[in-house]
Amino acid sequence: DVLTARDSVAGEVELQLRRWLGKEIRSRELRARATSGAAWLLVQRAERARADAERRDDGDDRPGALVLLATADSLLAEAESEDPEWLEPTIQRGWMAYRRAWWSPRADRVTAADAGLEHANRAFARQPSDPAVLEIRGHLRYVRWLADPARNSRQARLMLTDAREIGRAHV
Numbered sequence: 001d002v003l004t005a006r007d008s009v010a011g012e013v014e015l016q017l018r019r020w021l022g023k024e025i026r027s028r029e030l031r032a033r034a035t036s037g038a039a040w041l042l043v044q045r046a047e048r049a050r051a052d053a054e055r056r057d058d059g060d061d062r063p064g065a066l067v068l069l070a071t072a073d074s075l076l077a078e079a080e081s082e083d084p085e086w087l088e089p090t091i092q093r094g095w096m097a098y099r100r101a102w103w104s105p106r107a108d109r110v111t112a113a114d115a116g117l118e119h120a121n122r123a124f125a126r127q128p129s130d131p132a133v134l135e136i137r138g139h140l141r142y143v144r145w146l147a148d149p150a151r152n153s154r155q156a157r158l159m160l161t162d163a164r165e166i167g168r169a170h171v
Contacts, residue, residue: 039083046075046092053099062103064169069096069103087123087130094119094136101143116140138163 034040053068079089094124095114101109120137127133141163148156 008158019066033088034083034086036079036083036086039079039086041087042075042079042082046072046089046096047077049062049075050092050096050099057103066100066103069100072096087127087133090119090123090126091132091136094123094140096141098136100145101140107147109146113140113144113147117144 023138034043049068049072053072053162056062056068057065066118073093076089076093076096079086080093095117097112097119099113101116102114117137117140119141123130123133124137141159145156145160145163148159
């Protein structure tokens, strides 16, 4: 029993260390890519707002979560202005719109998905082979397809096919 408990604790410690190290490595990679310290700080603040939004959503405060997503998006827009060459704020704005599309009432999903696609397409124009850009673009195209009231239209079918192809090519 003692050995089993020790192995269990060791496994949990290992898992927590991996999570922490993964976050730390990602943070350092992001910081290295940013040319503006102010932009990097804005992205960090946006990340905290996003995490708070997810906690609010988990706590059944969807309106509060949507407000925090809007705050995160504003911070990311500032970061884009501070460091126009850095792709991360643009990609993250796509992810904020993606969450907004899922969390919004059905009538607002198309608008949120289209806003996210604008960000994803701007990032794609700059780095068309970047995996993070392709990932958010595919996710947003899929959520846009789901939100489209005319799902059987030719354009909607093409959008779904395109999203699937992007996903297969970059898995």
